Amino acid sequence: MQIPDSAPFSEEQRTALNRILPSISPSQLTWLTGFVAGLQAALQQPGLAPASALEQSVMPAPAALPSLPGTAATQSSLAIVYGSESGNAEGLAQQARKEAGKRGFKATVIDMADRSVAALAKEKNLMVITSTWGDGDPPDNAVALHAAIMAPSAPSFAGVSYAVCGLGDTSYDKFCQTGKDFDRRLEELGAERFFDRVDCDTDYDAPFAKWLDGALGELQKRSSGGATVAAVPAVASAAVASGYGKKNPFPAPLKEKILLSGRGSEKEVWHHEFLLEGSGMSYEPGDSLAIVPANRMEDVDALLAAGNFQGTSVTVEGSSCDLATALRVHFDCTTLTKNVASKYNEIAKSGKLTQLLADSEACRNYLYGRQVVDLLADFPVKGLSAADFLGLLRRLPPRLYSIASSLRAHPDEVHLTVAAVRYQSHGRERVGVASTYLADRVLAGATVPVYITPNKNFKLPADRDTPIIMIGPGTGVAPFRAFLQERQAVGATGRNWLFFGDQRYTLDFLYQVEWQEYLKDGLLTRLDVAFSRDQKHKIYVQNRMEERAAELWRWLEEGAFVYVCGDANRMAGDVHETLIRIAETCGGKPRAEAESYIEGLRQTKRYLRDVY
Numbered sequence: 001m002q003i004p005d006s007a008p009f010s011e012e013q014r015t016a017l018n019r020i021l022p023s024i025s026p027s028q029l030t031w032l033t034g035f036v037a038g039l040q041a042a043l044q045q046p047g048l049a050p051a052s053a054l055e056q057s058v059m060p061a062p063a064a065l066p067s068l069p070g071t072a073a074t075q076s077s078l079a080i081v082y083g084s085e086s087g088n089a090e091g092l093a094q095q096a097r098k099e100a101g102k103r104g105f106k107a108t109v110i111d112m113a114d115r116s117v118a119a120l121a122k123e124k125n126l127m128v129i130t131s132t133w134g135d136g137d138p139p140d141n142a143v144a145l146h147a148a149i150m151a152p153s154a155p156s157f158a159g160v161s162y163a164v165c166g167l168g169d170t171s172y173d174k175f176c177q178t179g180k181d182f183d184r185r186l187e188e189l190g191a192e193r194f195f196d197r198v199d200c201d202t203d204y205d206a207p208f209a210k211w212l213d214g215a216l217g218e219l220q221k222r223s224s225g226g227a228t229v230a231a232v233p234a235v236a237s238a239a240v241a242s243g244y245g246k247k248n249p250f251p252a253p254l255k256e257k258i259l260l261s262g263r264g265s266e267k268e269v270w271h272h273e274f275l276l277e278g279s280g281m282s283y284e285p286g287d288s289l290a291i292v293p294a295n296r297m298e299d300v301d302a303l304l305a306a307g308n309f310q311g312t313s314v315t316v317e318g319s320s321c322d323l324a325t326a327l328r329v330h331f332d333c334t335t336l337t338k339n340v341a342s343k344y345n346e347i348a349k350s351g352k353l354t355q356l357l358a359d360s361e362a363c364r365n366y367l368y369g370r371q372v373v374d375l376l377a378d379f380p381v382k383g384l385s386a387a388d389f390l391g392l393l394r395r396l397p398p399r400l401y402s403i404a405s406s407l408r409a410h411p412d413e414v415h416l417t418v419a420a421v422r423y424q425s426h427g428r429e430r431v432g433v434a435s436t437y438l439a440d441r442v443l444a445g446a447t448v449p450v451y452i453t454p455n456k457n458f459k460l461p462a463d464r465d466t467p468i469i470m471i472g473p474g475t476g477v478a479p480f481r482a483f484l485q486e487r488q489a490v491g492a493t494g495r496n497w498l499f500f501g502d503q504r505y506t507l508d509f510l511y512q513v514e515w516q517e518y519l520k521d522g523l524l525t526r527l528d529v530a531f532s533r534d535q536k537h538k539i540y541v542q543n544r545m546e547e548r549a550a551e552l553w554r555w556l557e558e559g560a561f562v563y564v565c566g567d568a569n570r571m572a573g574d575v576h577e578t579l580i581r582i583a584e585t586c587g588g589k590p591r592a593e594a595e596s597y598i599e600g601l602r603q604t605k606r607y608l609r610d611v612y
């Protein structure tokens, strides 16, 4: 393969490239692809000169800066507590620790699950970085601390200085609720807010970096008694990681995809296998794979038709591209939130939309099932510029999927179980961006940008003899396929019990043959299935748990770990309630004791959930 004459290189460059490219091995090529992507990302960082970008991409991170002379900050401690479900808040807490270290603080990162409210109240400087889960709930590792700090018995926080960073998703009503709760409650308990809270949407890097820079700057000022402190470098703006990650996803070739749902099923669940060869990426069972998707061309076309925009050339991250590409690749051009509608109305100045936005319930009803295209169609603006329109939208977020394979069983591969989301609403056909990107637009052999997001809160027990109970209806079964492959590969002797549920036995029994093989060879000790639509009344996984309550209780008493994956809205709560009832009926405990028994399992990290 030769570089064509039409490529944007001089003849001399072309000759040099044509000399070297044929001698490059596939793994060297993969490495080079990642390197070039990293270089490109670095060059797009404002203010990062090409030479320094190149250095950053090949050199190890610089050592921490020497502490600042003459500043009290040198000695100040800073506790950074995080509440994290998918690992993002934890990653940011680590980033904050590094940056605080460079500025002379003695910073420690603390998992919320590992700190009591009384111990937290003794800190001097506190940073809280927390995500919000489901309908405004704290992430699992923050549940106990959140409850303790919200309780009337919470201790005084007088003498504590704090700042809060919330992570969330504007498409949920209770955006960043947990961050807001901590922020308000700390103030009520007498702590002093040294820097205003930031509420970050899914593209959190830039607002987080700005917040961290400001918060640490303020803390430095205070620690040095208001004296001018030596200049410090701004927060490293999205430095290029040496490997593949969020800033530099790996282009993973799709090896194979298989439709798991039977013909006639109401579901469309796909099994995807990607190759990681040459990426140097690794993962553990329980981790997730982030997919960087692209929007459907039909959705982009519908927007272009509804918006009738002025101008089609736009600038994204310093490079110009056409509006259609920007919408397809870079922006979340479908999700309609109140925030988007409000910003749009600053341009549209529609009386009707103003009224709608002022009435919470009417607004919620309008937003439900509608997308950005509906807003443009319902409240048209003449002469809306392409750039103004892009200014309303957030960046297209990556989507996380629980990994369905073990590297030990499938070296250099990663498998996913993904239900394609398709539905009709308000007269239009709608789709899930990432699930249909994978189902419809990625063919075997094509590459998909991916990176691993570790989840240390959803791991197999370290002791391989420990029994495990896995509850995973629908695609929630994905991580349990990974768990079983791993337990088999390492020769774990602990017993394994799987509860699986879906609509119909003949159409929706995901990975049926694999479970049956595992039962036959003894890896799976028990398999209980609940097919909800095979009979008149619904049967769910929790009904099967109740039927096996005595045995399930015995397993718990023998030290079993319990894992739940899948729907957070109803299933996770119902399963939780069932566990409490089993502790009541089989453990003979009054309700309050049964609740604290299950809470105890959670606190000792024997009851782990990956739900959304």
Ligand code: NAP
Pocket: 400, 401, 402, 419, 473, 474, 475, 476, 477, 478, 501, 502, 503, 530, 531, 532, 533, 538, 540, 541, 542, 565, 566, 567, 568, 570, 571, 572, 574, 575, 610, 611, 612
């Ligand atoms: P699903 O919609 O959850 O359905 C699976 C089965 O669960 C069906 O038989 C369904 O019955 C039943 N079900 C409905 N309500 C229930 C309840 N309250 N308690 C127990 N079972 C109940 O399956 P899916 O489409 O595969 O989606 C799984 C869910 O998990 C989605 O919400 C998805 O976002 C989430 N998920 C999370 C992860 C993760 O990585 N954390 C991975 C995959 C999926 P009926 O429909 O007949 O009522």
